[in-house]
Amino acid sequence: MSETERVARLNTTEETYIETIDDLMKKLGYAVVTDIAKELDVKSPSVTSMLKKLDSLGFVKYTPYRNVILTQKGNDLAGFLKKRESSLQTFLTLLGVDGNIAEEDACAMEHILRAPTLQKLSSFLEFIQTPQGILLLETFRNYEKTEK
Missing domain, CATH: 1.10.10.10 (Winged helix-like DNA-binding domain superfamily/Winged helix DNA-binding domain)
Known part of the structure; x- marks a missing residue:
């Protein structure tokens, strides 16, 4: 299976x-x-x-x-669930969500998202660690600063 x-x-x-x-x-x-x-x-x-x-x-x-x-x-399954929650929490934290909120939201979201969505998210998290991804993240953070 x-x-x-x-x-x-x-x-x-x-x-x-x-x-x-x-x-x-x-x-x-x-x-x-x-x-x-x-x-x-x-x-x-x-x-x-x-x-x-x-x-x-x-x-x-x-x-x-x-x-x-x-x-x-x-x-x-427990390992998969932990990985899923950790990936979601990392993603939310990278977006600038407060750590406590990111933890709670990741716990709620993990039960809703399907494995293919998690696989895409994991791939995105790998990308965000590359030079192009870091640049994209910095651009997003600058956008948020200027829009507020």
């Missing part, structure tokens, strides 16, 4: 669970239902229900009353 197909089959809530599990595993070394519920401000039965679904899709390994772990498929 390609990255595009894998991401296309999950909704925003499912992606948020994958990201939260990944974050908890990195922060605490494990993820359990109660910690996931606390992070997402939802009830434990809702978490259990979602974990069963994500387990059936092959993104997590869930056994009741035990730690939840991401499968390789889940880890791959």
Whole structure:
């Protein structure tokens, strides 16, 4: 299954669970239902229900009353989601959006944009690091200064 197909089959809530599990595993070394519920401000039965679904899709390994772990498929998706959010945040910051706003907006946008759009954005971010791209960015910043 390609990255595009894998991401296309999950909704925003499912992606948020994958990201939260990944974050908890990195922060605490494990993820359990109660910690996931606390992070997402939802009830434990809702978490259990979602974990069963994500387990059936092959993104997590869930056994009741035990730690939840991401499968390789889940880890791959978590990495893709982080990259997607990071690219969006970088793009917004380059445009001059305040860092906190860029972080919040990138988090919201990441669940809407499709993989082909992200690929174009990544390509643009690579371009912006070339001499022509740097010149373009400086021109944009000067335009903003003179228009305000």
